[in-house]
Amino acid sequence: DIQMTQSPSSLSASVGDRVTITCRASQGIRNDLGWYQQKPGKAPKRLIYAASTLQSGVPSRFSGSGSGTEFTLTISSLQPEDFATYYCLQHDSSPPTFGQGTKVEIK
Amino acid sequence: EVQLVESGGGLVQPGGSLKLSCEASGFTFSGSAIHWVRQASGKGLEWVGRVRNKANNYATAYAASVQGRFTISRDDSQDTTYLQMNSLEVEDTAVYYCTRNVPTTPNWFDAWGQGTLVTVSS
Numbered sequence: 001d002i003q004m005t006q007s008p009s010s011l012s013a014s015v016g017d018r019v020t021i022t023c024r025a026s027q028g029i030r031n032d033l034g035w036y037q038q039k040p041g042k043a044p045k046r047l048i049y050a051a052s053t054l055q056s057g058v059p060s061r062f063s064g065s066g067s068g069t070e071f072t073l074t075i076s077s078l079q080p081e082d083f084a085t086y087y088c089l090q091h092d093s094s095p096p097t098f099g100q101g102t103k104v105e106i107k
Numbered sequence: 108e109v110q111l112v113e114s115g116g117g118l119v120q121p122g123g124s125l126k127l128s129c130e131a132s133g134f135t136f137s138g139s140a141i142h143w144v145r146q147a148s149g150k151g152l153e154w155v156g157r158v159r160n161k162a163n164n165y166a167t168a169y170a171a172s173v174q175g176r177f178t179i180s181r182d183d184s185q186d187t188t189y190l191q192m193n194s195l196e197v198e199d200t201a202v203y204y205c206t207r208n209v210p211t212t213p214n215w216f217d218a219w220g221q222g223t224l225v226t227v228s229s
Contacts, residue, residue, distance in 0.1 A: 032215075034215060034216060036152075036216075038152075043204055043219035043220065043221055043222055044152065044204075044216075044219055045219075046216060046217050049213050049215065049217070050213055053213065055217070087151065087152055089152075089215075089216060091208070091215045091216070094168055095154050095168065095170060096142070096154050096215075096216070097154065098151060098152045098153070098154070099151075100151050101151045101152075
């Protein structure tokens with residue numbers, strides 16, 4: 001199985017901060033990666049697909065980059081509604097695997 | 108609007124069985140693969156298994172942690188997928204979500220149900 005190593009596991013940030021989350025795949029996954037946001041008690045919501053394509057309706061402050069084994073999710077200016085847990089998901093090979101999650105908390 | 112709705116969760120004793128359902132609407136269900144993903148309280152997301160579409164022979168695959176105990180099936184006439192869980196263990200306690208992927212499209216895990224809670228406890 002492909003291992004997805006996500007970092008950091010948590011971070012504290014202030015409204016307006018730039019935030020970057022990284023996922024590293026144990027082997028190349030082309031651009032078969034998505035980023036998800038999950039709030040407590042809710043299902044995950046897809047933000048980014050194909051590593052860098054913004055899901056319709058998602059604010060443009062979210063962006064994704066990378067290919068192969070290194071990927072990043074960037075929030076350019078953190079907003080109050082962005083405090084949540086973020087996960088990466090690879091679907092290049094079966095089984096699909098998630099990163100461990102990054103909890104973004106208020107500083 | 109694409110919708111997935113899970114049902115069937117509840118409290119079950121260790122060693123018991125439970126069957127979850129996932130009813131779909133708003134898209135061509137028969138063309139999609141359906142996956143189950145679970146999340147224990149305070150933990151991350153864990154893929155459980157999937158069933159592919161008819162064109163892919165309804166092929167199933169499972170995580171090692173549930174292989175031999177869980178079975179996924181589908182009824183395309185009802186736009187519904189099922190997760191039969193047998194020999195349940197305390198460690199299977201989690202919220203179970205269904206999600207989809209549509210082959211040859213970007214629609215990988217783009218829509219999720221609201222989740223259904225399974226509690227395995229004596």
